[in-house]
Amino acid sequence: MRGWRLAAGVGVGVLTGVAWLLVNVAPPPTPARPLPLWFEPNHGQADSQAKFLYRGPHYTLYLTETGPVVAASGAPGAVRMKLHGANPEATLRGLEERPGRSHYFLGNDPARWRSNVPHFGRVIYESVWPGVDLVFHGDQRRLEFDFVVAPGGDPNVVDLSWEGAGTPRLEGGGDLALPVAGGEWRLRRPLVYQRTSNGRRRIGGRFRVGEDQHVRFAVASYDARLPLVLDPVVEYSTYFGGSDRDTPWAVAVDAAGSTYVAGVTYSRDLPVASPMQSGRSGGNDAFVLKLDREGAVAFAT
Secondary structure: OOEEEEEEEEOOOOOOOOEEEEEEOOOOOOOOOOEEEOEEEEEOOOEEEEEEEEEOOOOEEHHHEOOEEEEEOOOOEEEEEEOOOOOOOOOEEEEEEEEEEEEEOOOOOOOOOOEEEEEEEEEEEEEEEOOOEEEEEEEEOEEEEEEEEOOOOHHOOOOOEEEEOOEEEEEEOOEEEEOOOOEEEEOOOOEEEEOOEEEEEEEEEEEEEOOOOEEEEEEEOOOOOOEEEOOOOOOOOEEEEEEEEEEEEEEEOOOOOOEEEEEEEEEEEEEEEEOOOOOOOOOOOOEEEEEOOOOOOOEEO
């Protein structure tokens, strides 16, 4: 393994050749409500294939006309969620414009500068399948995407696969595991619901994997007169590791949401922060890592 990836909740930056460790942890209660995240339309500050982008703590999500792509910081490669049978002319549109703006001053050539790039709270792929919209949204701790099925629509048309991942498998609790080199990516069992006059009504739902290795949804009986929401959740992910084998052995999360990892490393260039020992002293050595609740390295030795 050359490095590994730690994710709280659901990993998103699946990268071929990078091992994964995933920790499904419910975020602890906090007195302050998380701030909403925002999406930027691409005004030339990113690859031209991206129509919108979201810059996460340790990854960037690009929303392209053919589907979402995630690239993680500090590691090569990316993962693409493929939308099989989708409308190739689906419209991407920003919703819920935020008051802030982004400005990019790249180098000393004003022609490359981009200013007053607006922020949106949601991005929608309209009619990505007949009667189905795909909506991205979330807050500063988690990224979510919903499949919203219009009244009379069919949730069975949603058909997904992930380029760069191995054969998907279902876990006992209904989570979906997607193997990658040296590890796996995990999506928690989807929340399925309808909004009624009495509030939100939960509907039974789960992932199902077909013989073609595509991922679809199985949904219990629901009121076809109302919209239906299929809601997987994506939370922060981060990359940590050196150029050689790094193996985590134990993981714990405290009440503040910080994550602690202990393991063994063969890397001479393992990143450290406020270390008790700054380098490997033998053929291999133990390491201890602390990540804060946003996924940033607080301590590594």
